[in-house]
Amino acid sequence: MDKITERLAEIVGKDYVSTSAEERFIYSRDQGVQQPHMPDYVVLPDNARQVQEIIHLANNDSIPVVPMGGGLVLSGLTIPLAGGIVLDMKRMNRILEVNESSHYAVVEAGTSQGMLDAYLKKHHPRLKHSLPDAPPAATIAGNIAIHGSGHLSQSEGGFHSEMVTGLEVVLGSGEMVKLGSCSTVPGWFSRAPLPDLAGLFLGWNGTTGVITKVGIKLFPRPRFHDVLIYMTEDIDIAPDILFRIIETEVAEDINYALSPKPDYLNGFQMIVINLVANTEIELNMKKKIIRDALYDYYKTKESGFMPLPPAMKGDFLEAPQKALSKFADVKKGGGFEYVGAIMPVEKIPDACREGVRITDRYGITYSLGARIIGRGHSAMFFFAYPFNRADTQDIEKVSHALEDTNAAALKLGGIPWKTEVSGQKLILEQMEPQTSSLMMKIKSLLDPNGIMNPGNWEVK
Ligand SMILES: Cc1cc2nc3c(=O)[nH]c(=O)nc-3n(C[C@H](O)[C@H](O)[C@H](O)COP(=O)(O)OP(=O)(O)OC[C@H]3O[C@@H](n4cnc5c(N)ncnc54)[C@H](O)[C@@H]3O)c2cc1C
Incomplete structure (x- = not known):
């Protein structure tokens, strides 16, 4: 064992650190078209203190850290572009509290959508949370870290990040903070009326810190x-x-x-x-x-x-609709990636035409669609392109189609969601310079050594 592996094993236990080629291979890729990249270490922490110790170690030794939940984002956001540590959060999957009267749950970051759903059905059958159509192994924290949405996004208040009632986070600098009411009083019931710092970790793709606990809204489960x-x-x-x-x-x-x-x-x-x-x-x-x-x-x-x-x-x-996951593998080659673009509802016809044009250009198949977010305040429009992972030509065609789609979505007046690094660059190029400069200042404040998911949300 090298020195870093030894120190990581001291923190999390030797069974929860791996440098084996097989395991690093698994963590080097996802189901999408992004190029794989090997991590140096795979680490599974058990609690927030261990996360903090890992982040301190990573800062001292300039080791990149990529937080990972279910690894189901599909657009390469958990691929360790600069190597380093993949911090797999799945061991931190405890459901800490369900407040029946104030309608929220507090969960550890690695708690999956399926776990919370099953727990609520068994112990609190009158309550539910908003489920994305992602496979149930997707985590609550991974989904809010990218502004995900789900089956209650139209009726109950928008993106899942808007349903967050509080966070516990280990910053890229190693400090641990609580955000929302839980920072001041015992309950995790609200982000208001305090200055809303949760936004510093929502939509940031794990580039500002590691979310360790989430307070999330629950809603009545009608019969x-x-x-x-x-x-x-x-x-x-x-x-x-x-x-x-x-x-x-x-x-x-x-x-x-x-x-x-x-x-x-x-x-x-x-x-x-x-x-x-x-x-x-x-x-x-x-x-x-x-x-x-x-x-x-x-x-x-x-x-x-x-x-x-x-x-x-x-x-x-x-x-979640399992039929969607089946469609994801319509070509029986295990490959699936989509551009989700957050856009005004009235753009849906133009987005459909553009999606069909792009897939005709590359001779690939498509599934286009949208989920309404809020009372028509926006739509998450998906341009989904399944492909055969064993077919390099197919992968190349889908990669080009996704690039064209990111550019097309921006041209239509939408913004690519959870987009891969090339899409993030397009967004940053089009963003008001003062806004992107503010983003970078915030990022360097929270992650001064640039260890958090490097490559993402970076202006070069
Ligand atoms: C068939 C199918 C259907 C889907 N439908 C939906 C849908 O309806 N709605 C939807 O929102 N998504 C959907 N998705 C996309 C995706 O699977 C989900 O958004 C999923 O919730 C992502 O969660 P994850 O745990 O897999 O995140 P990951 O892929 O593990 O991570 C996503 C991002 O969050 C960061 N991250 C993860 N955990 C943490 C943490 N603890 N702290 C800080 N950063 C962290 C990662 O670094 C990465 O940048 C779908 C995917 C598939 C395959």
């Missing part, structure tokens, strides 16, 4: 659930249909999709409207409100609701 599917071939009416549904304020989740697969859906825009209620009467009333809101459209018979056989309904009622 009844149903879904309506609205179909149209006319791309340009989609935003108005979406606005009409949003205006009813009765939908829990609203998603839009356009995909050439399965064959029978080719050419159709599909709007998936999830509804929840505490009684059947309430559920039926909500369905009627949605139908009435779209009456002007379906009376023309050019668009309409698609009846769903019960066998198909289950897929649409799931959260």
